[in-house]
Amino acid sequence: MSNRMAAFGGPGKKKxxxxxxxxxxxLVSYAGWLIAxxxxxxxxxxxxxxxxxxxxxxxxxxxxxxxxxxxxxxxxIMDMDYFGYVVETIQMAYLGALFGLIxxxxxxxxxxxNMTPSRRFVYPVARLFGxxxxxxxxxxxxxxxxxxxxxxxxxxxxxxxxxxxxxxAKLFAEEIExxxxxxxxxxxxxxxxxxxxxxxGVWPQVRVAFTGIAIYTWDVAFRAATVVGFFGAxxxxxxxxxxxxxxxxxRVAAIILxxxxxxxxxxxxxxxARRAVMKMK
Amino acid sequence: xxxxxxxxALSRVADRVQEDRRRSRYISGALTVALTIMVAWSVxxxxxxxxxxxxxxxxANVWEATSHFIGLDLELFPxxxxxxxETLLIACLGTAFGLILCIPAAWFGAMNITPYPPITYPLxxxxxxxxxxxHEIVWALFFVAVVGLGAMAGVLAIAVRSVGFIAKMTAEAIxxxxxGPVEAIRAVxxxxxxxxxxxxxxxxxxxxxxxxIFEWEINIRRSAILGLVGAGGLGxxxxxxxxxxxxxxxxxxxxxILIIILLGEAISYFIRRRMI
Numbered sequence: 001m002s003n004r005m006a007a008f009g010g011p012g013k014k015k016x017x018x019x020x021x022x023x024x025x026x027l028v029s030y031a032g033w034l035i036a037x038x039x040x041x042x043x044x045x046x047x048x049x050x051x052x053x054x055x056x057x058x059x060x061x062x063x064x065x066x067x068x069x070x071x072x073x074x075x076x077i078m079d080m081d082y083f084g085y086v087v088e089t090i091q092m093a094y095l096g097a098l099f100g101l102i103x104x105x106x107x108x109x110x111x112x113x114n115m116t117p118s119r120r121f122v123y124p125v126a127r128l129f130g131x132x133x134x135x136x137x138x139x140x141x142x143x144x145x146x147x148x149x150x151x152x153x154x155x156x157x158x159x160x161x162x163x164x165x166x167x168x169a170k171l172f173a174e175e176i177e178x179x180x181x182x183x184x185x186x187x188x189x190x191x192x193x194x195x196x197x198x199x200x201g202v203w204p205q206v207r208v209a210f211t212g213i214a215i216y217t218w219d220v221a222f223r224a225a226t227v228v229g230f231f232g233a234x235x236x237x238x239x240x241x242x243x244x245x246x247x248x249x250x251r252v253a254a255i256i257l258x259x260x261x262x263x264x265x266x267x268x269x270x271x272x273a274r275r276a277v278m279k280m281k
Numbered sequence: 282x283x284x285x286x287x288x289x290a291l292s293r294v295a296d297r298v299q300e301d302r303r304r305s306r307y308i309s310g311a312l313t314v315a316l317t318i319m320v321a322w323s324v325x326x327x328x329x330x331x332x333x334x335x336x337x338x339x340x341a342n343v344w345e346a347t348s349h350f351i352g353l354d355l356e357l358f359p360x361x362x363x364x365x366x367e368t369l370l371i372a373c374l375g376t377a378f379g380l381i382l383c384i385p386a387a388w389f390g391a392m393n394i395t396p397y398p399p400i401t402y403p404l405x406x407x408x409x410x411x412x413x414x415x416h417e418i419v420w421a422l423f424f425v426a427v428v429g430l431g432a433m434a435g436v437l438a439i440a441v442r443s444v445g446f447i448a449k450m451t452a453e454a455i456x457x458x459x460x461g462p463v464e465a466i467r468a469v470x471x472x473x474x475x476x477x478x479x480x481x482x483x484x485x486x487x488x489x490x491x492x493x494i495f496e497w498e499i500n501i502r503r504s505a506i507l508g509l510v511g512a513g514g515l516g517x518x519x520x521x522x523x524x525x526x527x528x529x530x531x532x533x534x535x536x537x538i539l540i541i542i543l544l545g546e547a548i549s550y551f552i553r554r555r556m557i
Contacts, residue, residue, distance in 0.1 A: 028555075032552070039370075039373050040373060040374060040377045042370070043370035043371075043373050043374040044374065046366070046367075046370055047367065047370055047371065047374065047432040047433070047436070047513075048432070049374065049432070049433055049436060050433070057427065057428055060427060060428075061427045064426065064427050068426075088326070088327070088331075091322070091323035091326055091327055092323075092327060094319060094320075094323055095320070095323045095324065095327055095328075098320060131543075131546075132539060134502075135502060135538070135539055135542040135543070136535060136538065136539070137502055137503070137505060137506045139418060139506050139509060140506060140519070140535065140538075143509075143519075143523060144350070144531075147346070147523070148343060148346040148347055149332075149337055149343070149346075150337060152331050152332050153326075153327040153328075153331045153332070154327060154328055154331070154332040156327075157327055157328070223414065223416060224416070226416060227416040227418045227419065230418055231509075234327075234331065240419070244422060249426075252422075256415065256419055259414070259415065259416075259419070260411065260414050260415060263414035263415075264410060264414060267410070267414070280305065
């Protein structure tokens with residue numbers, strides 16, 4: 001999380017200045033607010049959002065929750081069959097994150113501006129690959145792979161692989177761009193080749209960060225794994241889809257509850273593991 | 282080594298360091314073994330047992346299935362314009378609603394301004410975790426059930442889904458503000474509300490804007506798929522193309538999604554660079 005904080009100007013940012021109206025800057029920022037406001041109003045018009053009915057909808061939401069989704073059918077998910085699906089989901093997320101991380105290493109290397117072998121050719125290609133992995137949503141990847149490979153967990157694993165590769169490559173490339181170039185220069189001057197520089201000059205500097213990113217990626221991949229099954233890629237999502245189609249809302253509520261519990265557990269585990277890794281630094 | 286053992290205190294430190302090192306080697310060895318077993322097991326279950334290799338067939342068959350997707354259905358592009366605009370607007374509106382929803386969440390979730398820490402703080406944290414842990418598809422399913430098919434469900438799903446991240450980052454920003462202005466406003470008799478508006482908000486506003494733009498960029502990605510479960514936008518077209526086996530059309534929709542995402546990324550990059 002710390003690198004994210006830094007990206008948004010978290011702690012340690014330059015001191016805020018208090019200032020009065022200044023001719024061009026303030027005008028630009030007012031114009032920005034005006035544009036944002038106009039876009040919101042325009043979209044309410046364009047999408048026919050019934051603003052006056054939103055409050056009423058809240059009440060209906062409560063009714064629907066109380067009528068249909070309560071009480072969740074806990075007994076339904078307390079059985080070995082479902083447990084098997086949960087284990088499958090975990091395995092899918094684990095493998096997807098692992099393969100993704102393996103691909104991430106070369107991509108992040110090629111996509112980091114300071115270490116890339118060729119700034120003109122390899123860098124844009126690697127950036128584009130990472131970006132398109134990230135831009136296409138994991139469910140779309142899942143649908144594509146399911147249509148190519150058929151139902152099952154393999155398409156899910158592949159979809160999660162691309163998803164985690166895109167996710168981790170960005171963070172890892174940023175981490176490589178932040179290293180101290182001293183050791184790299186020293187190795188270059190003694191005639192080390194690219195692999196040696198990567199292995200002995202860069203890797204020791206980013207090892208801990210990479211472990212943190214890996215744990216975080218697993219966590220995110222698990223969250224995505226709970227739904228890729230919805231489009232035919234195995235795991236809990238498939239269970240969810242079946243019950244959604246059968247309009248077994250109380251069972252759906254139970255499945256969603258189990259997803260929430262699992263995600264909270266995995267989040268806590270990953271936070272704990274990341275803290276442990278940071279301590280070892 | 283003799284220098285170390287001559288001094289008992291130093292040698293004790295050296296022993297401890299060695300002990301630590303040995304223990305961490307054991308831990309990492311055990312972790313490696315556990316991870317390897319886990320990989321082997323997962324590969325066995327997912328790739329070997331669960332996969333129907335005969336159905337997939339040879340590499341040639343896979344390539345044939347993949348090659349359906351190569352190529353664009355150019356005639357589809359004019360029809361994609363309206364869904365693409367819809368997708369973008371769902372993302373904008375979802376982010377705006379999310380921002381409104383996140384005001385109470387961030388206010389209650391920042392330890393230093395939360396009105397009554399034992400109750401409101403955990404409540405806000407619960408809201409954030411719920412919002413982040415449920416996938417947008419599940420949220421969309423729920424809102425489609427509540428408000429019916431259409432853009433409204435998508436907007437609500439995205440709004441609820443963005444609360445977690447925006448509120449968390451905002452609360453963290455509020456937690457490390459500079460207390461000078463807060464005390465100054467209090468000293469002249471400002472109420473809690475006035476403190477928030479005049480002392481805290483101006484300090485965290487740049488960060489909030491930056492987080493919101495970042496989230497908006499992610500929300501474009503999300504709104505592009507919500508149509509898969511009936512919430513309008515490009516996802517709906519994707520779903521239809523997929524079900525009519527118009528593979529080139531599917532690729533066209535993906536290209537359209539990529540274009541609007543790149544557009545969003547460019548806008549967000551531009552604004553964020555301007556602000557810093």
